[in-house]
Amino acid sequence: MSFENKLAIVTGSYQGLGKGIAKEFAKNGSNLILVDIDEKVKTTQEELKEYGNTVEIIIGDVSQESTAKSVMNIVETKFTGLDILVNNAGIGGINKTLWELPSEEFDRVYSINLKSVFLFCKYAVPLMLKNNYGRIVNIASIAGKEGNPNASAYSATKAGVIGLTKSLGKELSKTEIRVNCITPAVVNTSILDEFTEEHINYMIEKIPIGRTGEIEEVANMVSWLSSEKCSFSTGAVFDISGGRATY
Numbered sequence: 001m002s003f004e005n006k007l008a009i010v011t012g013s014y015q016g017l018g019k020g021i022a023k024e025f026a027k028n029g030s031n032l033i034l035v036d037i038d039e040k041v042k043t044t045q046e047e048l049k050e051y052g053n054t055v056e057i058i059i060g061d062v063s064q065e066s067t068a069k070s071v072m073n074i075v076e077t078k079f080t081g082l083d084i085l086v087n088n089a090g091i092g093g094i095n096k097t098l099w100e101l102p103s104e105e106f107d108r109v110y111s112i113n114l115k116s117v118f119l120f121c122k123y124a125v126p127l128m129l130k131n132n133y134g135r136i137v138n139i140a141s142i143a144g145k146e147g148n149p150n151a152s153a154y155s156a157t158k159a160g161v162i163g164l165t166k167s168l169g170k171e172l173s174k175t176e177i178r179v180n181c182i183t184p185a186v187v188n189t190s191i192l193d194e195f196t197e198e199h200i201n202y203m204i205e206k207i208p209i210g211r212t213g214e215i216e217e218v219a220n221m222v223s224w225l226s227s228e229k230c231s232f233s234t235g236a237v238f239d240i241s242g243g244r245a246t247y
């Protein structure tokens with residue numbers, strides 16, 4: 001998969017899936033804008049620069065409109081166009097029944113997991129339309145299809161990401177911009193630190209392959225969806241769940 005002369009934005013790319021995805025792009029020649037709330041994204045920037053491409057960072061909260069605008073401003077001032085957007089930043093939120101969940105926690109999970117995807121797409125699409133080319137990949141979750149207990153905010157926002165992907169895919173279907181999402185089951189990253197052991201075991205028990213997914217496995221799927229080879233799929237939901245998903 002070659003990403004020579006492409007520019008990719010990856011949100012939530014200090015660590016975990018975002019870093020793995022950004023690394024896959026960097027290894028294959030892409031320039032990058034890494035976006036993360038954690039200043040330690042600078043370490044990821046240094047690491048990925050070693051592949052020889054331009055790697056910019058924006059330290060900011062993806063749920064803020066100003067962050068999305070700042071990122072697109074860098075695209076316009078430093079690059080000739082935007083090819084790839086991966087909306088990856090997300091949080092698990094706290095595990096409680098819906099009726100025990102503080103309303104503010106629902107708002108927090110909604111803003112980071114779903115509103116951010118809206119904002120980044122809203123400001124990225126006009127830039128992609130300028131060159132009539134783009135690939136958008138949103139990281140949803142199996143929880144958005146099935147609904148995990150004690151994760152109502154997380155499940156609802158990931159279902160929202162699936163719906164948003166389908167709508168935007170159709171809106172752009174007459175262009176050369178493709179919009180897809182993936183629905184991983186549990187993958188071995190630090191997002192699991194937010195979940196209780198009981199909740200993690202619940203998730204693994206539901207996976208027929210019987211293990212967690214690995215970052216590289218997800219990065220490989222995102223890489224294909226972000227490439228020119230992904231030409232006849234849009235508004236689609238790609239499973240990567242070790243056999244858990246039945247639809």
Ligand SMILES: NC(=O)c1ccc[n+]([C@@H]2O[C@H](COP(=O)([O-])OP(=O)(O)OC[C@H]3O[C@@H](n4cnc5c(N)ncnc54)[C@H](O)[C@@H]3O)[C@@H](O)[C@H]2O)c1
Nearest residue numbers: 012014015016017036037061062090141186187189190191
């Ligand atoms: N790991 C899994 O099992 C799993 C399964 C399904 C879906 N996902 C989704 O994959 C995505 C990445 O998850 P991960 O497991 O790599 O998580 P992670 O916690 O390892 O990494 C998330 C990254 O996002 C950043 N981030 C968090 N809030 C942010 C904000 N408000 N603004 C900017 N950056 C922010 C963090 O600093 C971190 O670098 C998430 O959307 C998650 O819901 C993960």
